[in-house]
C-alpha cells in the first residue's frame with residue numbers, strides 16, 4: 438500500500454475525517470483515526486508535544502483529502518473564532534503539505550492540484566487577512582524546512598506585488614503557483630540546504646554549476662504534463678533571471694511576471710537563506726540589485742515589504 442504524508446496542522450480537531458489517518462511508528466503505519474471520526478483538541482495537542490510532524494493517508498484517499506484540504510483553508514480564513522496565530526499555522530502548514538507532496542511526487546497530478554489550491558488559499562489570505570500574511574512572513578522556519586518557507590515567502594511577496602501592479606487574475610494565479618514550486622529542483626540536489634544557504638558569491642565554480650542545475654531539473658519534472666499551464670513552467674525557468682543578463686541563463690528580456698518572481702526570489706533568499714533582517718535585506722537589495730530590475734518596480738517592492746511590519 439502507498440501512503441501520502443500530511444502535516445498535522447492540516448487536520449483540524451473536530452472536523453470529520455473523510456479518510457483513515459495513520460502515523461508512522463517504528464517503520465510501521467498504524468491507523469490513528471478512522472474516516473467518519475474526528476480528532477479531539479487534546480489529541481492534536483499531545484501529538485505536538487510528542488513532536489509527531491506528519492500524518493499519513495492511503496494514496497487512494499488523496500481525492501478525498503483534496504476536498505478536505507480546500508475546506509480547511511476556507512474555514513481558516515473565514516472563521517472569526519480562529520486566532521491569528523492559528524490561521525497563520527493552518528495556512529503555512531497547508532502550503533507546506535502541498536510543497537512536500539510536490540517534492541516527494543512531482544509527477545503526481547494530485548500533488549499539483551493541491552499546490553494550486555494552496556496557492557489560491559494563500560492569495561485569498563493576502564487579500565482578506567493582511568495580518569496573517571505578516572505573521573507567516575515573520576515566522577522563522579526550522580533549518581530542514583527553509584526551502585519550503587522560502588517558497589511560501591516568494592509566493593506571498595510575488596502575489597502581493599502582482600496584485601499591486603494590477604496583473605490579471607489568471608496571471609496572479611500563475612505566479613502564486615509557480616512561486617510555490619519554483620525551487621522543487623533544489624530538492625533533487627545533494628546538500629541542497631547548504632547550497633541554498635550560501636550567497637552566490639560564496640559558491641565555488643563547481644557548486645555554481647550544481648546550483649544552476651536546479652532550474653533545469655524543475656523544468657524537466659514539470660514539462661509535458663497537460664494539466665500544467667506552460668506559462669507556469671516558463672516562470673519557473675526564468676525565476677533567477679535579471680534584466681542585466683546576470684542570471685544563470687543570461688536572459689536580458691523578462692516579462693513583468695518573470696521580473697516580479699525573480700525579484701521576490703532574490704529578496705527572500707537574503708532573509709530565509711542568508712538570515713538577514715528585513716531592513717538589512719532591503720538595504721542590500723536596493724544597492725546590489727540596481728540594474729537587475731526596473732527601478733520603479735524595485736521601489737514599489739521596497740515600499741510593499743516595508744509595510745509588512
Ligand SMILES: [Fe+2]
Nearest residue numbers: 619620676677
Ligand atoms: Fe531558485
Ligand SMILES: [Fe+2]
Nearest residue numbers: 587619620702
Ligand atoms: Fe528560490
